[in-house]
Amino acid sequence: MLPAIQIKNLSYTYRGNLPEAIKDLDLQINRGDRFGIFGPNGAGKTTLMQIMTGLLPYSRGSVKLLEHEVAAGKKQIRSFFGFVPQDFSFYHELSPKENMEFFGAWAGLDQKQIQQKTDELLDVMSLTEVRNKPVYKFSGGMKRRVNLAIAVMHEPAMLFLDEPTAGVDVQTRYAIVEYLKELNSKGTTLIYTSHQLKEAEDLCNRVALIDEGKIIARNSLPELLKEHQQDGLEGLFLSLTGRAYRD
Amino acid sequence: MFKLLATIKKDFRILFRDKMGLVLMFAMPILLAVVIASVQNSTFELVNKNRIPVIIQNSDPGRVAAELEAALDKAGIFRLQEVAAVQNEEELKNRINTKDALVAIVIPAGYSENVLSKAKSVASEALDGVMQEEKENESVKPGATPPVRIYYHPVLQQSFRKSIDATLQTALQFIQSKYIVKEVYFTIHEEDIPGSLEEQIITNQTPIEEVPLSRGDSPQIPNATQHNIPAWTIFAMFFIVISLGSSIVREKLNGSMVRLRTLPTHFGLAVLSKQVTYIAVTLLQAMVIFAIGIWLFPVIGLPALNLPSHLWSLAGVTFICGWCAAGFAICVGIFANTQEQANGFGAVAVVIMAAIGGLLVPSFVMPPSFRVIMLLSPLHWCLEAFYGLFLEDAGARDILMNIIPLLVITVLLQIIAFWGLKRKNLI
Incomplete structure (x- = not known):
């Protein structure tokens, strides 16, 4: 399989002599994967996602998105995901339509493409009726859908999702997960992190468990469950990371 | 260009939906300009037109005391309310405490006699050797001078007290001189001085002409409006810190900035858009406040604003002031971690910079130590440039020495903002 993301010997330390947040990490996510990254609070998931998206500059190791080194900071890389x-x-002061017009322009779309994608996504996310209402009047579930719609406007090859369904009702969660599967079926690679492990079981085909900046397990979900003799991701998570508080 | 326009459009949309921000940026400075100009204008009129109410207690029945009263009345700044001489000073104090009037002048008993004897004494001394025989016969030693007392309420500002003191001194001097002249004339001529000659001797023969300095051909007459409109326009421009600073903090906190940094557009565009948007706001503020000075002020009884003759210079200075204000607000937004920090620090910083910059108190009355600090305030350079245009009818060349430091401060603010963005991994 062609790699969507290739990480080699990545280490990262925050300023102020803190312990290493990422320790000599290697990871490959293939194109078309629905890849879940899980771990307890403070394990390094967010740091890893921020490095992969270019939000945190790293100096040790290599992170490549579609063969391009992220540290090079080229604009082109940011259009991949x-x-x-x-x-x-x-x-929040703007309507979903106004938000999408603005973020669409920043994603590099022209006026016509913005118009087309806005109409399409508002329809998919069932937001057409409220397209001109300011978002601060929306429920949590509607805001989650706006958050997702903005991210996929430019039809990226990869989609990084950090707790995309946090705080939403079952209906919205189901709709979002179904939409993500649909995107994946069209070729979008999903890189997903969440504490909703049941949802993760439904969505992800491959997972990595991360703890104290290291990957402690990675494989397809059925293989991992078999390997550790667990019948669910939650059991697997607790067996590998323990029950003690982490924050 | 499309991205920049989309970003400016977004910034304007957010700005116009922030009702409180708009009130702070437009209504508040307009209100300040109207109120402060009205108050300063009233102060001017109180002294020059309405007259200060003064209670006068004349305990001296003599004609000199009556003439002193007349001289005070003629001075033109007092509205005298005479109280009966039988009233004691305690009663006067009570009337001041109850604010019937803020000032009372008490002419003591024996004042007339004292002035006359002093006049005789001075005349005799002046004519010593010339009119030897008469002088020896008529020489009178004056007694101790009873003071003319002024009571004033503590709320009366020092500047008022000084002008009251000065007017009273002039009146006393005038009366004393008049009687000395009369006495000298009488001693020499053994007859009263003719009225016309007395008038010529004791009144000022040299006219005073006030000429406001101007660098151009059309001098502006300084008044409360010409002073206040530029000052409060600058204040309003820098007060965009409340809206712009907190808007940047909001974008940092709600994650919009994080999303922008993951998109294939340079983040500097967001900062550029904010500058363009808010410079436009400051230009609009200036136009609104100037328009109010020109058209609304005369309607509410204030002097109208006269625009400088160099309108392009005015546009240039207004633009640079707006740019500086936007740069300052962006710095505050970048370094503040919460909206409370941005609003609190921003507002207090603007007030402090206004104070040390000479917007609240004229710079020439500041202590020497402040005159150095004053140079660090961008508002000071904005004000100096505006005053050059509005009060001196200066052109761009004349105010270059104010514009250069302002530009230096503006560029420094841009560098600090850039450094802040780098430090916070935003670019």
Whole structure:
């Protein structure tokens, strides 16, 4: 399989003499994967995702997205992926349509493409009726859908998802997961992190468990469950990372 | 260009939906300009037109005391309310405490007699050797001078007290001189001085002409409006820190900035868009406040604003002031971690820079130590440039020495903002 992401010997330390957040990490995510990264709080998941998306500059090791080194900081790399942060990362004073117009322009789309993708995605996310209402009036589930719609406007080859369904009802979670599967079936590689392990079982075909900046297990989900004699991701998670608080 | 326009459009949309921000940026400075100009204008009119109410207690029945009263009245800054001489000073104090008037002048008993005897004494001394025989016969030693007392309420500002003191001194001097002249004339001529000659001797024969300095051909007459409109326009421009600073912090906190950094567009475009948007806002603020000075002020009884004759220079200075204000607000937004920090620090910093920059108190009355600090305030250079245009009818060349430091501060703010963005991994 062709790699979508290739990480070799990656280490990262935050400023201020803190312990290493990422320790000599190697990881390959293939094109078309629905890849889940899991771990307890403070394990290094967010740091890893920020490095992969170019938000944190790294100096030790190599991170390549579609064969391009992320550290080079080329604009082109940023057009390969979309990012769905855990926070509602858009302008709450604006409507979904206005947000998409703005972020679409920043994603490199022209006026016509923006118009087309906005109409299409608002329809897919069932937001057409509220397209002109300011987002601050929306429910949590509607905001999650806006957050996702903005990230996929430019039809990226990869989609990084950081807790994309946090705080939403079952209906919205189901709709989002189904949409993500649909995207994946069209070729989008998903890199997903969440504490919703049941949802992860449903969505991910490959997983990596990370703890204290290291990958402690990685494989396809059925293989991992078989290997560790567990019948679910939650059991596997607890058996590998323990039950003690981490934060 | 499309990305920049889309970003500016987004910034304007957010700006116009921030009602409180708009109030702070437009309504508040307009209100300040109207209120402060009105107050300063009233102060000017209080002294020059309305007259200061003064209670006068004349305990002296003599004609000299009456003439002193007349001289005070003629001075033109007092509205005298005479109280009966039988009233004691305690009563006067009570009337001041209850603010019937803020000032009372008490002419003591024996004032007339004292002035007359002093006049005789001075005349005799002046004519010593010339009119020897008469002088010896008529020489009178004056007694101790009873003071003319001024009571004033503590709320009366020092500047008022000084002008009251000065007017009273002039009146006393005038009366004393008049009687000395009369006495000298009488001693020499053994008859009263003719009225016309007395008038010529004791009144000022040299006219005073006030000429406001101007670098151009059309001097502006300084008034409360010409002073206040530029000052509060600058204040309004820098007050965009509340809206712009907190908008940047909001974008940092809600993650919009994080998303922008993952998109294939340089983050500097977001900063450029904010500068363009808010410079436009500052230009709009200036136009609105100038328009109010020109058209609204005369309607509400204030002097109208006269625009400088060098309108292009005015546009240039306004643009640079706006750019500097936007740069300052962006710095505050980048370094603040919360909206409270941005709003609190931003607002206080603007007030402090306004104070040390000479917007609240004229720079020429500041202590020498402040005059150095003053040079660090961008508002000072903005004000100096505006005053050059509005009060001196200066052109761009005349105010170059104000524009250069302002540009230096503006560029420094841009460098600090860039460094802050780098330090916070935003670019």
